[in-house]
Amino acid sequence: xxxxxxxxxxxxxxVCYFVTPTLSTSRKALDHHMRAQTGFRVELKNPDSGTNFxxxxxxxxxxxxGKHRLNALAATMASSDTSNVQAPVSVxxxxxxxxxxxxxxxxSYSAIMDTGSDLTWTQCKPCDRCFDQPTxxxxxxxxxxxxxxxxxxxxxxxxxxxxxxDGCQYMYSYGDDSSTAGALATETFTFGSVSxxxxxxxxxxxxxxSGFNQSAGLVGLGRxxxxxxxxxxxxxxxxxxxxxxxxxxxxxxxxxxxxxxxTNVKHHGAIKTTPLVQSLSEPSFYYATLKxxxxxxxxxxxxxxxxxxxxxxxxxxxxxxxxxxxYLEESAYELLRDELVSQINxxxxxDSTSGLDLCFKPxxxxxxxxxxxxxxxxxxxxxxLQSDNYLVGDANQNLCLAMDSSFGMSIFGNxxxxxxxxxxxxxxxxxSFIPTKCSEL
Numbered sequence: 001x002x003x004x005x006x007x008x009x010x011x012x013x014x015v016c017y018f019v020t021p022t023l024s025t026s027r028k029a030l031d032h033h034m035r036a037q038t039g040f041r042v043e044l045k046n047p048d049s050g051t052n053f054x055x056x057x058x059x060x061x062x063x064x065x066g067k068h069r070l071n072a073l074a075a076t077m078a079s080s081d082t083s084n085v086q087a088p089v090s091v092x093x094x095x096x097x098x099x100x101x102x103x104x105x106x107x108s109y110s111a112i113m114d115t116g117s118d119l120t121w122t123q124c125k126p127c128d129r130c131f132d133q134p135t136x137x138x139x140x141x142x143x144x145x146x147x148x149x150x151x152x153x154x155x156x157x158x159x160x161x162x163x164x165x166d167g168c169q170y171m172y173s174y175g176d177d178s179s180t181a182g183a184l185a186t187e188t189f190t191f192g193s194v195s196x197x198x199x200x201x202x203x204x205x206x207x208x209x210s211g212f213n214q215s216a217g218l219v220g221l222g223r224x225x226x227x228x229x230x231x232x233x234x235x236x237x238x239x240x241x242x243x244x245x246x247x248x249x250x251x252x253x254x255x256x257x258x259x260x261x262x263t264n265v266k267h268h269g270a271i272k273t274t275p276l277v278q279s280l281s282e283p284s285f286y287y288a289t290l291k292x293x294x295x296x297x298x299x300x301x302x303x304x305x306x307x308x309x310x311x312x313x314x315x316x317x318x319x320x321x322x323x324x325x326x327y328l329e330e331s332a333y334e335l336l337r338d339e340l341v342s343q344i345n346x347x348x349x350x351d352s353t354s355g356l357d358l359c360f361k362p363x364x365x366x367x368x369x370x371x372x373x374x375x376x377x378x379x380x381x382x383x384x385l386q387s388d389n390y391l392v393g394d395a396n397q398n399l400c401l402a403m404d405s406s407f408g409m410s411i412f413g414n415x416x417x418x419x420x421x422x423x424x425x426x427x428x429x430x431x432s433f434i435p436t437k438c439s440e441l
Contacts, residue, residue, distance in 0.1 A: 039259070040254075042192060043098070043251070044239065044251035044252060045096065045250050046095065046096065046242075060354060062324040063354060065095065069322055070327055095321065096112070096322070096414075097110045097214065100190060102143075102187050107136075107143075108135070109133075109135045109138070110135065110214075110215045110216060111217045111219045113239070113321060115320060117220045118225075119218070120228055121202030121204050122138050122202075122216050124139070124140055125139040125140070129206050130207050131207055133216040134216070138216075143187065145197065146187050147185060147186050148166070148185045153184075166183070167183055169184070178207075179207065181205065183202075183203045184200065186199060189201075191255070199228070202217075221237065222286075223283055224283055229424075234256040235425065236425050237256070238423040240420070240422070240436055240441050241414050241417055242438045243388070249439045259423060265434060266436065267436050269435035271434050272382065273380065273432040274381040275379055275429055275430060277309055279316065280313075281312055286318065286320075287317060287318055289378060293328075293374065295340060295343055296343060300335045300336060302335060307332070307410055317409075318410070318412065323413045324415060325402045325415055327404055328405060328406065329407070333404065333406075334405070336374075337357070344371055345369065345370075346363065347361045348360060348361070349361045349396070351396055353394045354392065361398060362397045362399065373385060381433070388419075389402075389416050390403065402415045419435065419438050420433045422434075
């Protein structure tokens with residue numbers, strides 16, 4: 001069945017990977033880092049919020065960052081197949097920033113929220129090489145709660161690459177040749193009004209690359225033992241992402257007790273829940289099993305093996321907060337593309353400024369058009385996406401599909417997650433999509 005009429009007051013929607021050791025330690029193994037469960041709420045903003053970019057320019061920039069991240073993910077996958085890798089290869093930049101504070105007294109800064117990596121880090125003084133950031137560098141000498149970790153510490157031994165020189169020294173490189181290196185330490189982190197002591201983090205003294213300069217570092221929310229989620233021993237967290245056009249408001253990250261309390265969440269449709277799947281070779285990523293895709297009432301003839309997660313880490317569908325659009329294995333994407341061209345009664349555009357593969361010309365009049373819902377058939381959850389979760393506008397008033405093709409893996413991007421409260425339950429190994437107006441949370 002077609003979705004409600006979609007008029008051409010074009011709806012604008014848009015809005016690092018870390019290779020852990022082959023034998024990954026579970027969150028329960030780091031017993032001395034366990035603490036009383038902590039809940040907090042942190043606002044999220046797009047890195048282009050507060051700028052003079054137009055909506056169309058923000059879309060272009062977000063899509064460009066998403067392609068950059070896809071390439072970094074591909075480099076990550078390739079590195080896991082190579083026995084001669086000298087340092088871990090991670091994803092890098094992301095799409096949403098969170099504000100937090102570090103140290104005693106607390107110093108506020110913005111960091112990239114990343115569900116695809118584990119290590120939390122920020123740039124620190126003295127800095128041999130640092131990228132430009134919007135806030136002053138953190139000075140550990142001015143904090144009474146800063147403490148370096150030794151090479152014998154549990155967290156240090158969870159690093160995929162480190163050296164022992166004046167404590168534990170970490171090294172990370174990224175798929176775009178960006179990198180960070182410095183001291184692994186513990187500090188008090190403050191999220192809103194909640195302060196949490198003894199969080200392990202990287203105090204980066206040698207950092208380079210363009211992927212981070214909208215922030216002062218990164219907060220890793222991946223599945224590995226180094227991540228903030230694991231260190232807090234919080235099995236549940238959620239986020240709600242706003243469309244890019246809503247620049248006057250912010251999204252939200254909810255941790256622990258804040259994620260547990262859904263009584264005040266006004267959801268606008270059925271909650272869809274699917275099992276989380278973990279890859280032994282890519283243990284930081286959150287995977288879900290995708291069984292197929294429908295365009296309206298038409299189920300696409302996608303081979304069942306297309307989205308299978310393989311033992312070597314290839315394949316599968318990654319649920320990622322940092323990739324802008326959804327990327328599908330090429331064979332599945334081509335079937336989706338052809339069916340949309342067949343069902344949407346508009347000519348294809350060849351003058352799009354979006355950087356996306358498929359765009360439609362607007363009708364010559366103000367007539368409304370019918371567009372189908374897309375249904376992603378996850379294991380046990382048929383997630384229906386209306387037009388504003390898969391079509392974006394460009395500067396020429398074209399309608400563009402916020403999806404593209406990939407090879408070797410698929411990624412469910414953040415445009416498709418906007419205005420859903422996305423709940424990760426690591427105790428029950430479940431992922432839930434709750435249709436929500438994120439601006440009302």
